[in-house]
Amino acid sequence: MLQEAYSADAFRTQAHHLVDQLADYLQQAQSRQLATVIPYRSPDENLAFWRDDFAQGSGDVSDFFRKVIDQSTHLHHPRYMGHQVSPPLPLAATAGLLSGVLNNGMAVYEMGLVSNPLERIISELLARRIGFDENASGLLTSGGTLANLTALLAARAAKAPGDVWQHGSQERLAVMVASEAHYCIDRAARIMGFGDAGIIKLPVNEQFQMRTDLLDAYYQQAAADGLRVIAVVASACSTSTGAYDHIEAIADFCEKHDLWLHVDGAHGGAVVFSERYKPLVSGIDRADSVTIDWHKMLMTPALATSLIFRRNEDSFRTFHQQAQYLWSSDADDWFNSGKRTFECTKLMMSVKIYTILKAYGETIFAENVDTLHELAGQFAARVRQHPNLELAVEPQSNIVCFRYIGAPVSELNQINTTIRQQLLHDGRFYIVQTTLHGQVYLRVSLMNPMTTMADLDALLSLIGSLGD
Structure with missing residues (x-):
């Protein structure tokens, strides 16, 4: 069975058939021939459907692929207008097949011979689009939630007193954010042990943007309450309404108080590629770190998120563990991505993004x-x-x-x-x-x-x- 399962000829037949199925699906979705955008059934009904499928045992995998296509939400249908997930470019999805077969992790250079250099090129490209200089770069990680958490860990390493990573927090730390910010900022602060008091949520104005006029008052109140604020997170844009916070005003405040400025541009940060809409993120080049999802408005299969640092060395301050079986020194090696991310066996997500750039360019x-x-x-x-x-x-x-x-x-x-x-x-x-x-x-x-x-x-x- 193992010999048959690894057979190149069997793969050729199965993969060609799947590509045909997916091409037919794309044509039907894009031409609105599919009857529904979402074939909704209750959770219990769907569970019963797949339990019945499982009970049928092994068999024709192409029939399983057909069921998966039929029962999924159809993002390529023009009447999909739901969550902030892109209908990925078919060619980028094909690159996912390439990376899936090769299956090279990238924590260490020897396992990421292709994806680590591509990740650096993509990070430098995005850094230039943000407006950072040649000292900037960053990394790719699995989604905006993980990127934002990583950014706040870097902020803690840079702005908290003492060595928190080695000795734990010596003070009550806090982060400031608008009440309309994505819930993952709240979650990240709690993961870091900040608790309720350490998540300072500012009210929003009529456009659902952070009330930057209240930053000083909230900051002073936090200090009076015994909290040390280390960072402010600007939304670009917020999830519920798509509102962009005024980054310039937040950057002025952060510079005044020596705070870390992180821009959560997971969704709306994609406007850095647009001459027309880039003014929405005016001031983003003053941030210490920026999150941008490629799998939202940049048409890449999920998950693929960039975390870009204005000073690339900050990305190496986040994690300090030594793992002798992975790398032999604690130097800031850009080519050993495991030193800067939670992931060890990280997907070759850079291949999918680079494929789009090679085929179509930034335009x-x-x-x-x-x-x-x-x-x-x-x-x-x-x-x-x-x-x-x-x-x-x-x-x-x-x-x-x-x-x-x-x-x-x-x-x-x-x-x-x-x-x-x-x-x-x-x-x-x-x-x-x-x-x-x-x-x-x-x-x-x-x-x-x-x-x-x-x-x-x-x-x-x-x-x-x-x-x-």
Whole structure:
């Protein structure tokens, strides 16, 4: 069985058939031939389906592949507008097959002969796009949550008194962030032992951006409470509404108090590739560290996230363990990526990103960012024109929050929740919802550049009918 399982001829047949299946799927999804964007069933129904499949034992794997395709959420369908996950470029997904077969980890250079140099090239490219100088670089890691945690660990190493890594924290540490920031910042602070008091959440303004005018007051109150603030996290953009914090003002504050500035640009940091929308992150070049996901608006299969440091040496201060079986010295070796990340056996994610760059160049990133942002602006204009719909806020990114209002105010939360549930079960569109100031809003993330205004008009028509 092992001989057969490793057979090159068997792989050739199976892989060719899978590529044919996926190509047919892409064609059907992009042409809207698929009946649903999400073939929704309850968790128990889905579990029963796959238990039945498992009970059938081994057999034709192509039939399993077909079931996986059929039962999955279809991100390549133009009416997918749900979570912030990109419909990846098919060629980048093909590179995933390449890296999956080679399976080279990259904690040490000998296992990452290709991916470690590619990771450095990609990190330097992104650093230049951010506006950093030649002293900047960084790393790739598995998602924005892990990148943000790594950045805050670097901030602790740089700004906390003493050697926290060796001796533990000698003071009560804290980080400042807007209340609309992604939950992973809160989670990272708790992982680091900061507790409730160590997560200082500032209110947001009417555009759901951090109230930078309150930074000094909150900082002084933290000091009075016995807390040492080490960092401020700016959102670029926030998850719920797509609002960009004012990075310049936050950078001024951080320089004044010698604090670490981290920009969580997991989603919206992709605008650094766009001449038109890069002003949204004005001041990002003053950050100490920046997180940007390639698997959001940069069309790379998940997970692939860059963490870029303005001073590359900061990336080596985060972890100090010695592992003699991996590397022989504690030097700052860029080619031994395990010294700077949580991961040891890390995926060859750089291969997928580099494939896009080799095939299309950087301009494809700018084109995608521009397309999605412009589409969001057009969609928001349609919402404003609808008599029974209202925007939560004017969108700054490709995220638009709105709600149905053709009913008494006391009923709106329940009505909008029900609309979203009916859309989910109907399956012709996939959107999500969020709660802002206690009010339920429908939320679309326009991630697919194949989405058209005709698709969005159809969505609004359906929502209006359901609401009525």
